[in-house]
Amino acid sequence: MKKKVAVLLGGNSSERQISIASGDAVLKSLIRSGINAYPFDTRDFPIMQLKKQGFNTAYIALHGQGGEDGSIQGVLEYLNIPYTGSGIMASSISLDKKKTKLLWKSIGLHVIPDLYIQKENFLKNSCFFLEKKFSQLEYPLIIKPNNQGSSIGITLIHSKEQLKKSVETAFKYSNTILIEKFIKGEEYTVSILDTKILPSIRIISKNNFYDYSSKYQLSSTQYLCPSGLNKNEEITIKTISKKAWNILGCNGCGRIDLILDKNNKFWLLEINTIPGMTNRSLLPIAANAAGISFDTLVLKILNKTIIPNNY
Numbered sequence: 001m002k003k004k005v006a007v008l009l010g011g012n013s014s015e016r017q018i019s020i021a022s023g024d025a026v027l028k029s030l031i032r033s034g035i036n037a038y039p040f041d042t043r044d045f046p047i048m049q050l051k052k053q054g055f056n057t058a059y060i061a062l063h064g065q066g067g068e069d070g071s072i073q074g075v076l077e078y079l080n081i082p083y084t085g086s087g088i089m090a091s092s093i094s095l096d097k098k099k100t101k102l103l104w105k106s107i108g109l110h111v112i113p114d115l116y117i118q119k120e121n122f123l124k125n126s127c128f129f130l131e132k133k134f135s136q137l138e139y140p141l142i143i144k145p146n147n148q149g150s151s152i153g154i155t156l157i158h159s160k161e162q163l164k165k166s167v168e169t170a171f172k173y174s175n176t177i178l179i180e181k182f183i184k185g186e187e188y189t190v191s192i193l194d195t196k197i198l199p200s201i202r203i204i205s206k207n208n209f210y211d212y213s214s215k216y217q218l219s220s221t222q223y224l225c226p227s228g229l230n231k232n233e234e235i236t237i238k239t240i241s242k243k244a245w246n247i248l249g250c251n252g253c254g255r256i257d258l259i260l261d262k263n264n265k266f267w268l269l270e271i272n273t274i275p276g277m278t279n280r281s282l283l284p285i286a287a288n289a290a291g292i293s294f295d296t297l298v299l300k301i302l303n304k305t306i307i308p309n310n311y
Helices: 018-033 071-078 088-095 097-106 121-126 126-133 160-171 210-217 231-248 282-288 294-302
Strands: 004-009 034-039 059-060 113-117 141-144 155-157 177-181 186-193 203-204 222-224 253-260 266-272
Touching: 018 034, 018 059, 059 160, 059 294, 071 088, 088 097, 088 231, 097 113, 097 177, 097 266, 121 160, 121 222, 126 222, 141 160, 155 160, 160 177, 160 222, 186 282, 186 294, 203 282, 222 266, 231 253, 231 266, 253 282, 282 294
Parallel strands: 004 034, 004 059
Antiparallel strands: 113 177, 141 155, 141 177, 186 203, 186 253, 203 222, 253 266
């Protein structure tokens, strides 16, 4: 059966515009490779129409909630349509930073200590709650939504006076948040393609950390690949990333973010199961360093689809 590929993009998440850019790049690549592919914005077109319109494969270029959380994967399983990326369970766990960290910690991987806060508990008495929960914390701190990507809603704070506002900002994007100790160090990312661990990338930002503006707005952000790690450090970071990937049961491609502290210790930050595919995205940079062109990368991802059990 000839493939008719729906490139799923857009959607309703806060990462909509990034998803459109990723999806557009993927679509153009597939067409260049002679694949019968069409864009499908899940915000404007009902996903249940895919089968009726003759689509038999889905390339997921949706970021954040509705794309990486297992929900779209569940619909595609129901429709018996093979799809790219990780499955329902791996996707839903990976978007949840707390659950991901708990799994990583269970196999001895290093994760940054955090406080997990539910919105309903905070709303009952925010001032008392903050005072009681955070009196033992040492600044600076990172406040982040628990299930959001692209560094949206994340704030770095240096004092108690900044805490309440930053917590409220994070709660705009998620009903659960994490408050983590801020570790100053060198930021790295490791991309994974099927079973291949791609060269690490060092991220150098003029901001205090790799935030939204560093990712999508500032031209000053640098991506070094090779990353500058020595041979043993490169082996270590790849080993950590492979373990982190495998315990979550991920598939296809993904990216794992880490930080190297002043004591030369790697800390896991988070995982991205549907990495960006824009001209500033890190997976294509790492693939290129490994001799894999963008068009080849897209085809490799497409050819590693998950096939529903009853397909």
